[in-house]
Amino acid sequence: MHTYEVFLKRDGQEEYRHAGSINAPNDELALLLARENYLRRAEADLLWMVDRAHLLVGDRDFVAPNSDKPHRDNDGLLVAAHRKSQRGGM
Amino acid sequence: MTPMTPGTAEFLLAFADDEHLMGQQHTEWIGIAPFLEEDMAFASIAQDELSHAALLYAIVTDKGQGGPPDDRAIDRLAFDRNADDYRSAQIVEVACTGWAHALVRHWLYDTAEELRWSLVARSELEPLRDTAARAAREERFHVRHADGLIDVLVRTPDSAGRLAGAVNDVLPLATGLFDPVAGEAEAVEAGVTSAPFDTLLPEWTDRVRARFPDIDIGAIAAPASAGRARRHEDFAALMARMNEVRSIDPTAIW
Numbered sequence: 522m523h524t525y526e527v528f529l530k531r532d533g534q535e536e537y538r539h540a541g542s543i544n545a546p547n548d549e550l551a552l553l554l555a556r557e558n559y560l561r562r563a564e565a566d567l568l569w570m571v572d573r574a575h576l577l578v579g580d581r582d583f584v585a586p587n588s589d590k591p592h593r594d595n596d597g598l599l600v601a602a603h604r605k606s607q608r609g610g611m
Numbered sequence: 612m613t614p615m616t617p618g619t620a621e622f623l624l625a626f627a628d629d630e631h632l633m634g635q636q637h638t639e640w641i642g643i644a645p646f647l648e649e650d651m652a653f654a655s656i657a658q659d660e661l662s663h664a665a666l667l668y669a670i671v672t673d674k675g676q677g678g679p680p681d682d683r684a685i686d687r688l689a690f691d692r693n694a695d696d697y698r699s700a701q702i703v704e705v706a707c708t709g710w711a712h713a714l715v716r717h718w719l720y721d722t723a724e725e726l727r728w729s730l731v732a733r734s735e736l737e738p739l740r741d742t743a744a745r746a747a748r749e750e751r752f753h754v755r756h757a758d759g760l761i762d763v764l765v766r767t768p769d770s771a772g773r774l775a776g777a778v779n780d781v782l783p784l785a786t787g788l789f790d791p792v793a794g795e796a797e798a799v800e801a802g803v804t805s806a807p808f809d810t811l812l813p814e815w816t817d818r819v820r821a822r823f824p825d826i827d828i829g830a831i832a833a834p835a836s837a838g839r840a841r842r843h844e845d846f847a848a849l850m851a852r853m854n855e856v857r858s859i860d861p862t863a864i865w
Contacts, residue, residue: 557652
């Protein structure tokens, strides 16, 4: 059995969204089983599936070093306050 | 002249009864199919068959007018007739308690069903034509589903052996699907269906041979034709299970 990740999308501007996963012995059955498990109530118009073995994975060690760099965050609050004061303190 | 003659009604009832009982049998695998995804998939396919049955019963109850379905009248046809009044083939009545048998029946039945709908694709009866178009869209996935599972299973000797045994057991009953039903000639005459179902038996047999090339189909004895008139011994228990909840309160609205 392989584990596949299932992504669904509706027509229009909505992006593909992860819907869940599914176990299947091969690609053909993965598609057919996803059709009956994830699309039986017309949940989407388009389907992507990917074998989990083919996902590119960034693990915690790879991702975490960017979690303690507040100097990279800019929520714009200081700039907004400054501009507000220059307009006459409304 | 309306094509909805008494013979046509008989013809439609046989089709509806097959779809109804086949759908019911497949739903009974919910929770006990070999793996979780298949549980849901098989039951979902079963619901497609049940909806085909409901659409066919609806054509009978409103005499092909294509009006809103009368659920009570449909239920009376589906659940309340005497056993002798059903027109189902024994393949949909027999209990298949092993997965190999259920899967082989799924393949044999849906392969036949796909052909059966093709005969009414240009029916003079408009609601039947519409139902056929819808069913055709669904059936190709049903057959693909059965094919996909069999493709995997035939690669291991144990599974292949179980499937071969199941074909031996189930195939004789499956040919009963093609038994002429009362009213079929009349339905052909009225343009409800383009030809008797058994004209497609050779095509179906070719597909069976291609699917199970290692099985000597000619050596499997054909049973005496039941002609859709005799119920299989498993029929009564099947009906009892279907009516178990409903019979608690027959007046309940579902």
